[in-house]
Amino acid sequence: MKIALGADHGGLELKEQVKAYLLEAGWEIADFGTYTKDSCDYPIYGQKVGEAVSFGDCDRGIAICGTGLGISMAVNKVPGIRGALCTNEFMAAMSREHNNANVLVLGGRVLGVDLAMRILKVWLETEFSGGRHQRRLDLISEIENKYMKA
Template identity: 45%
Template sequence: MKIAIGSDHAGFRYKEAIKQYLISHGHDVIDKGTDSEASVDYPRFIRPVAEAVAAGAVDRGIVLGGSGNGEAIAANRVKGVRCALCWNEESARLGRQHNDANVISIGERMISEEMALKIVQIWLDTPFEGGRHLARIQQLDE
């Protein structure tokens, strides 16, 4: 799977860990930055991830920050993106099953690195259920 990833300074450490995890599991990772823990404005690095997903240049995207809130908001501003803010295994599972999330947002200051990696794997492994959920997604896109 081709996955874009991006973070601000507060999500940089987890971005690097997730990137290595994805590569070790055979995924093609496109890193949209940032490249250090030096303070930056998150929209500069999150929007390119969301735009890559919306354009079909990648299959999915992962965005990270301190809480993940701003990053989720930024990603969801791009038409065609469904970014789920994930903080545990169930939020990742439901983000895919019910919302067909093509992007996830993770807050480095909110959860452990171990949990972040579990979230990523669950999100990758979980299929979209469709059915009644498809009609709801279509309403969002109208």
């Protein structure tokens, strides 16, 4: 499985720790930046992660900014993306099991590293349960399709 990874300057430190964890665990990654602490714009990195997943270049994505809020808004503008801002392990599990989230969003300035890594581990290991939850995802897709520009 290949994972898209992107962060702004507020998420850079956590992105690098997530990257190291993923590489050590044997995951293939595509790192879309940022690579420095210089101020930059989170929508750029949210879009890059979202597109990599939406276009099928990556199976899932992880997007990080200072709080996770802004990059969550950006990544969820990409058609087909279900980005989930998770602040605990339960949210991570439910985002996968019930919502089949394909992008995990984290806040680099609001989560400790230990908690972020626990959230990441749960999110990676939890499978979508399907069934009644697929019907709800289909409804989300209908909303998305209704508002997409031709």
